[in-house]
Amino acid sequence: MKRALIVLISTGLAAPLFAGDLHGKVAAKGVRDSADAVVYVAAITGKTFPPPAAHAKIDQLNLVFAPHVLPVLAGTTVDFLNSDKVLHNVFSPDTCAEKFNLGTWPQGQIKSYTFKSECAAALLCKVHPEMEAFVIAVPTPYFAVTKADGSYTIADVPDGSYTVKVWHPKLKAAQKAVTVAGATQADFEIAR
Numbered sequence: 001m002k003r004a005l006i007v008l009i010s011t012g013l014a015a016p017l018f019a020g021d022l023h024g025k026v027a028a029k030g031v032r033d034s035a036d037a038v039v040y041v042a043a044i045t046g047k048t049f050p051p052p053a054a055h056a057k058i059d060q061l062n063l064v065f066a067p068h069v070l071p072v073l074a075g076t077t078v079d080f081l082n083s084d085k086v087l088h089n090v091f092s093p094d095t096c097a098e099k100f101n102l103g104t105w106p107q108g109q110i111k112s113y114t115f116k117s118e119c120a121a122a123l124l125c126k127v128h129p130e131m132e133a134f135v136i137a138v139p140t141p142y143f144a145v146t147k148a149d150g151s152y153t154i155a156d157v158p159d160g161s162y163t164v165k166v167w168h169p170k171l172k173a174a175q176k177a178v179t180v181a182g183a184t185q186a187d188f189e190i191a192r
Helices: 001-011
Strands: 017-027 038-041 056-061 064-066 069-075 076-082 087-093 101-105 110-115 119-124 132-138 143-145 151-157 159-167 176-182 188-190
Touching: 001 176, 017 038, 017 176, 038 069, 038 151, 056 069, 069 076, 069 143, 076 087, 076 176, 101 110, 143 151
Parallel strands: 017 188, 056 076, 069 132
Antiparallel strands: 017 151, 038 143, 038 159, 056 064, 076 110, 087 101, 087 119, 119 132, 159 176
């Protein structure tokens, strides 16, 4: 153990001594299934996280945004690809996303937008009003989207006490205090 710690210190690598997976289920009441809830660790006092250099991606294919819900670390740039043979547009009416409008572009082209701050931004298309998606910009890199059965796993959460939040496109948000100690389970129930 001492040798591993010395190697980490001498190489300048900083890693938490203990981390585990935060996992559980979100029961979404009043909707078809429990998919598309975003579970994330809220802001941690005294900690900031640099956004990734790699861009996140949302495709527009068959007149649908894919994925429907995309969580990202605040500061992440999202690329919007048009894979359809028709023109598409991406805009958000939400103030937290600066009410951006990327204009309209043809198949094969990409336009990008950086989600600078914590935000739940609806994405719409002026050309196809039935299209809708969401980018959820969160303050930590510890997040996951639930599967249809409500299950989620957030890997490598450092041991400690946190506020864990749940966002859903149709249901009320929820949160609770969770102490992570190795593999830790936290279940939620959300409703209208």
